[in-house]
Amino acid sequence: MNPPLPRRTERGGARRGGADQAGGADQTARDIAAAWERERPGTPATSIGIVTPIWQLAKLFGDDRRRVLARAGVDSATLDLLSVLRRSGAPYTLSTRELGRRSMITPGAISQRVARAEREGLVTRVPGEGRPRTVQVTLTRAGHDLVEATVDQVLGREADLVSGLTPDQQAQLTELLDVLLADVQRRLGDGRLTQVGYD
Amino acid sequence: MNPPLPRRTERGGARRGGADQAGGADQTARDIAAAWERERPGTPATSIGIVTPIWQLAKLFGDDRRRVLARAGVDSATLDLLSVLRRSGAPYTLSTRELGRRSMITPGAISQRVARAEREGLVTRVPGEGRPRTVQVTLTRAGHDLVEATVDQVLGREADLVSGLTPDQQAQLTELLDVLLADVQRRLGDGRLTQVGYD
DNA sequence: GGTGTTACGTTTAGGGCTAAATGAAGGCCT
DNA sequence: AGGCCTTCATTTAGCCCTAAACGTAACACC
Structure with a gap:
């Protein structure tokens, strides 16, 4: 028994009672x-x-x-770093602290990202004047150019991917996601990344 | 001077014209x-x-x-593997192929996940009877128990996190996300994970 | 004016993933 | 039959991230 398993799961196929093999689909x-x-x-499945x-x-x-x-020969992490700097406007400089907050990654990850990008000549790193042990990161010309050369490609591609929704649906989805995100951030303690708290 | 830096970014602060430092917020x-x-x-920012x-x-x-x-001493990747098997119902067995499809990760990652879980005694791995080079993965008693001990915690926690939305909003969001997901999957070529195609 | 605390960025250890190379077993065609 | 191609899973190299340990430098307080 057991036909050799159809090479491609057929959607809408016979949905058997056991549901053991998950009929098809994704x-x-x-x-x-x-x-x-x-x-x-009784499993809390509402979420x-x-x-x-x-x-x-x-x-x-x-x-x-x-x-x-x-x-384009870049990785997402590096482009994310460059994009944050590029978006911040001239003189394209932010502290590592600020970079971490905007990218939602740990200080260690920022150190590494910046080190990689610096090694490739995409950013420079200088001690912060104002505050004690801070570091300011600045986009180089090469980094700026790389953003210009790739960002439209990335964002254009993503615009295509969501274009299946009507403008109305997109607006509605954006609104709901914003509400949810704001609420989740509040519940998780806003800024703190690495801590949930009940211990 | 300079108060030791307010520990927390103050929202709704003075939003300066330059917007260089992004006033506050997230x-x-x-x-x-x-x-x-x-x-x-002109940057395509709609998405x-x-x-x-x-x-x-x-x-x-x-x-x-x-x-x-x-x-609980587990990592997300391992629990994901165990959960997929647990949800599939008795006898809690699936092929590595099927596991990869359901978890949306590459075959190499599946091999490693299963190897880790096997090393910890949470699953077993046996050659597939039917087809040539396939492998069937089965939940062990320990694996089953681990799911039972943690899944409610995880799902309950996530239910809390989304509870800021009204039931109506949740339903609406679910619906929109489903539509978008189905459409994006279709555009990316449905099942294929590792290929976008235009080359 | 020492001394403890706090706030930084960096380093290190280890995990997980992707992509590509590898190896092995059928199936297909002539 | 033999050779080629396909299909699987696994292995390897390399990347990026988290968590925790570090090393400093400035304060604060007594």
């Missing part, structure tokens, strides 16, 4: 929530409809961006 | 889109309102989940 949030309810009645697609979309967007950038 | 998608428009008029908050939310959810799981 394991949507709906499938996952239903599976938990079937396997462990799945939101968290799972967000996670999957972020993965798809991220993977796609990486591939687009690989053609 | 660099919302709106800020980012406005910054591009200011710095490079930012959607892609950026999705990315940030995924990061916040992911970081938080990692911290919750660290207390």
Whole structure:
């Protein structure tokens, strides 16, 4: 028994009762929530409809961006650093502290990102005048040029990817995501990255 | 002078014209889109309102989940593997291929995940009967127990995080995310993970 | 004016992932 | 039959990140 397993999962195929092999499709949030309810009645599955697609979309967007950038010989992390500096406007300088906050990564990661970018001549690093042990990072000409050469490609590509939604839907989605994000940030303690707190 | 730097960025502070230091706040998608428009008029910024908050939310959810799981001595990647198997129902067995599809990671990553989990006694790996070079992965008792002990914690926590939205908003958001996800998957070539295609 | 604290950035150890190279087993075609 | 191509999983090299340990430098307080 057991036909050699169709090479490609056929959508809308015979949805068997057991649901053991997940009939076909891509394991949507709906499938996952239903599976938990079937396997462990009472599992708190209410968040799945939101968290799972967000996670999957972020993965798809991220993977796609990486591939687009690989053609240009950059990696996402470096372009993110350069973009933050570029967006900040002339003189394209920010403290490492500020960079970390805007990129949502740890101080250690910032150190490494900046070190890599500096090694490639995309940014320079100078001791901050004002405050004690701070470091100011500035975009070089090469870094500036690299942003100009790639950012439209990345953003244009992503605009295509979300173009399946009507402008109305896009606006609605943006609004809801903003509300959720603001609320989640508040619950997680706003600025603090590395701490949840109850211990 | 110079009060030791307010520990917390004050929101709604004096928003200076130059916008160079981004007054305060957390660099919302709106800020980012406005910054591009200011710095490079014509930059295709329409996707930012959607892609950026999705990315940030995924990061916040992911970081938080990692911290919750660290207390239980597991990592997110391993729990993801175990959860997929657990949800599939008895006999808690799936092929590595299927695991990769459901977790959206490359075959190499699956090999490593399974190897780690096997080393810890959470799953077993046996050659697939039916097809040639396939491998079937099965949850062990220890793996099953670990899921039971942690999944409610993780999902409950995430339910809290999204509870700031009204049930209506949650339903609306879920719906929009589903539509977007389905469309993006279609555009990226559905199942294929590692390929965008135009070369 | 010492001394402890606090605030920084950096370094290190280790984990996880991707992409590409590798190896092995069928299937297909002539 | 033999050769080629395809399909799997695994291995390897390299990247990026987190968490924690470090090393400093400025304050603050007594």
